[in-house]
Amino acid sequence: MDFQVVIVGAGPAGLAAAYELTKKDVQGIAIIDLGKAATERNCPMINSYKICAHCEVCDVMCGVGGAGTYSSGLLNLSPFIGGDLTEFTRNEEEAWELVNLVDQMFLENGAPNNLFKPDKDKVEELERKASSADIKFIPINQRLIGTDNACRVIEGIHSRLESRGVNFLLKTRVREIGEGGLLLDNGEKVKFEYCILAPGRSGMKWLEGQMNKMGIKTQYLPVDIGVRVEVPASIMEPICSIQRDPKFHIRTSTFDDFVRTFCVNHRGFVVMEVYEDHVGVNGYSFMEKKSDNTNFALLVRVGLTEPLEDSTAYGRSIATQITILGGGNPLLQRMGDLRRGRRSYWSRIERGAVNPTLLSANPGDVSIGIPYRILTDILESLEKLDKVIPGVAGDSTLLYAPEIKYSAKKVLTDKNLETGRPNLFVAGDGAGVSRGIVTAAATGIIAARGILQKIG
Numbered sequence: 001m002d003f004q005v006v007i008v009g010a011g012p013a014g015l016a017a018a019y020e021l022t023k024k025d026v027q028g029i030a031i032i033d034l035g036k037a038a039t040e041r042n043c044p045m046i047n048s049y050k051i052c053a054h055c056e057v058c059d060v061m062c063g064v065g066g067a068g069t070y071s072s073g074l075l076n077l078s079p080f081i082g083g084d085l086t087e088f089t090r091n092e093e094e095a096w097e098l099v100n101l102v103d104q105m106f107l108e109n110g111a112p113n114n115l116f117k118p119d120k121d122k123v124e125e126l127e128r129k130a131s132s133a134d135i136k137f138i139p140i141n142q143r144l145i146g147t148d149n150a151c152r153v154i155e156g157i158h159s160r161l162e163s164r165g166v167n168f169l170l171k172t173r174v175r176e177i178g179e180g181g182l183l184l185d186n187g188e189k190v191k192f193e194y195c196i197l198a199p200g201r202s203g204m205k206w207l208e209g210q211m212n213k214m215g216i217k218t219q220y221l222p223v224d225i226g227v228r229v230e231v232p233a234s235i236m237e238p239i240c241s242i243q244r245d246p247k248f249h250i251r252t253s254t255f256d257d258f259v260r261t262f263c264v265n266h267r268g269f270v271v272m273e274v275y276e277d278h279v280g281v282n283g284y285s286f287m288e289k290k291s292d293n294t295n296f297a298l299l300v301r302v303g304l305t306e307p308l309e310d311s312t313a314y315g316r317s318i319a320t321q322i323t324i325l326g327g328g329n330p331l332l333q334r335m336g337d338l339r340r341g342r343r344s345y346w347s348r349i350e351r352g353a354v355n356p357t358l359l360s361a362n363p364g365d366v367s368i369g370i371p372y373r374i375l376t377d378i379l380e381s382l383e384k385l386d387k388v389i390p391g392v393a394g395d396s397t398l399l400y401a402p403e404i405k406y407s408a409k410k411v412l413t414d415k416n417l418e419t420g421r422p423n424l425f426v427a428g429d430g431a432g433v434s435r436g437i438v439t440a441a442a443t444g445i446i447a448a449r450g451i452l453q454k455i456g
C-alpha cells in the first residue's frame with residue numbers, strides 16, 4: 001500500500017489533521033487505527049460505571065474518535081487549557097484561530113450548539129472571591145457535546161472524511177515505523193511520503209519505543225496525582241451555572257505546590273478505570289442521565305528530576321498501592337473521616353449527605369495510600385476552595401482515589417511538530433503535546449499545516 005500522507009491514530013488529533021489536509025484537497029490520505037468505527041465500538045463495562053483503559057479488552061480508548069468518543073465531550077475552547085498551543089504558533093492569535101477551527105469541525109458534524117459562555121459580571125465577581133482565597137479562577141468558553149452525542153458527531157466526521165477520499169484502515173495496528181514506511185501487525189507494509197503519529201495515551205509507550213529506536217529525543221513531563229471529589233450538586237450549582245467545568249488554580253501554603261480542579265461533571269457520575277496493574281477513577285456526565293451529585297478531580301502536579309525523572313513510574317506505584325489497599329477497587333473516604341484520622345465505613349457514608357455514584361469503590365483510608373505531601377496539598381486546597389464554594393470541604397464530601405493523569409513523554413519537535421526525522425510529524429496526547437480534545441485536534445492541524453507547507 002502506498003499513500004501520500006499516513007496518519008496513525010483516529011483520535012481527535014488524527015481526524016483534525018485529515019480534516020485540514022482534505023480542506024486543501026490533498027489526496028492519498030490514510031488513517032490507520034487499531035480500533036473500530038465509532039458505531040461498532042462497545043465498552044461492555046461503561047453501563048456499570050466502570051471503564052477499561054486497556055485496548056485489548058475494551059474499546060474505550062481505541063477506535064475512531066479515540067479516547068474522546070466515550071468522554072463527556074466537553075470542548076475547552078482555549079489554547080491554554082490542556083496544553084499551551086502558543087508553543088507551536090507564531091502568536092496567540094494563531095492559537096485562538098486553531099481553537100475556533102476545531103470547534104467548527106465539531107459543529108459542522110452535528111455537535112449541539114451547547115455553548116457555555118460565562119457572564120462577564122459573574123466572572124468578575126467569582127474572580128474577586130477566588131483571589132481573596134488565594135485562588136485563580138480561569139474563565140473559558142466551553143461546548144458540551146455529551147457522552148451520548150459524541151459517537152454520532154465522530155461518525156459524522158468519519159463519513160465526511162471518507163466522502164473527501166480519506167481511506168480508513170481500521171482494526172489495524174501499526175507495529176513499527178521504518179524508513180519511508182510502516183510495518184503493520186498483519187505483516188503488510190505501508191509506504192508514505194509524510195506521516196503523522198497521533199496514537200494518544202493508549203499508544204504513548206509504543207510511540208516512546210519507536211522514538212527511542214529512531215534516536216528522536218523525548219522528555220518526561222510532570223504527573224498529576226490526586227482524588228476525585230464528589231459533593232451534592234446543589235453545592236456546585238452556583239459555580240457551574242457560571243462555568244460548566246470551572247477551573248481553579250491553587251498554590252498550596254505548606255509546599256507551594258500547584259493544584260488544579262479538572263473535569264467537573266455537574267450532575268454526573270464517578271467511574272472506575274481498569275488498567276493492567278491498577279485501577280483509577282474518572283468522571284462522566286450525560287446529556288440525558290443525571291445524578292444528584294457533582295464530581296471533579298483535584299490534582300497535584302508532581303515533576304521529578306533526580307535521581308528519578310520517570311513521573312509515570314512514580315504515579316503508577318501510588319496507584320498500585322491504593323489499588324492494593326482498596327482490595328482491587330478504588331478507595332473511598334469521607335472528608336470528615338479523613339480530617340479526624342479514621343477510616344470510612346459504609347455505615348458512616350450512608351448517614352452522610354452524599355450518596356456515592358460509584359458503588360464499586362471500597363471505603364477505607366486514602367491517607368495510607370497517598371504520600372504526605374500530596375495529601376497535605378489536597379486538604380489545604382479543599383479548605384481554600386471552601387471559601388469560594390461553601391460546603392465543598394464539608395464532612396460528607398467524598399474523596400475517591402486514585403485519580404492520576406499521566407503525561408506521555410514529550411517528543412521534541414520543531415514548531416510544525418516535525419520530528420528530527422524529515423517528514424515524520426507527531427500530534428496529540430501520545431506525543432505529550434496536548435492533554436484534551438481541543439488541543440489534541442489543534443496539534444493535528446499544526447502537523448497537517450507543516451505537511452501542507454512542504455507539499456507547497
Ligand SMILES: Cc1cc2nc3c(=O)[nH]c(=O)nc-3n(C[C@H](O)[C@H](O)[C@H](O)COP(=O)(O)OP(=O)(O)OC[C@H]3O[C@@H](n4cnc5c(N)ncnc54)[C@H](O)[C@@H]3O)c2cc1C
Binds near residue numbers: 172
Ligand atoms: C474517560 C475520559 C474522559 C475524557 N473527557 C474529556 C473531556 O470531556 N474533554 C476533553 O477535552 N478531553 C477529555 N478526555 C481526554 C481526551 O479524550 C483526549 O485528550 C483526546 O482524545 C486525545 O486525542 P488524541 O487524538 O491525541 O488521542 P486518542 O484520542 O487517544 O486517539 C489515539 C488513537 O490512536 C490509536 N492507536 C494507538 N496506537 C496505535 C497503533 N500502534 N496503531 C494504530 N492505532 C493506534 C488508538 O486506537 C486511538 O484510537 C477524556 C479522556 C478519557 C479517557
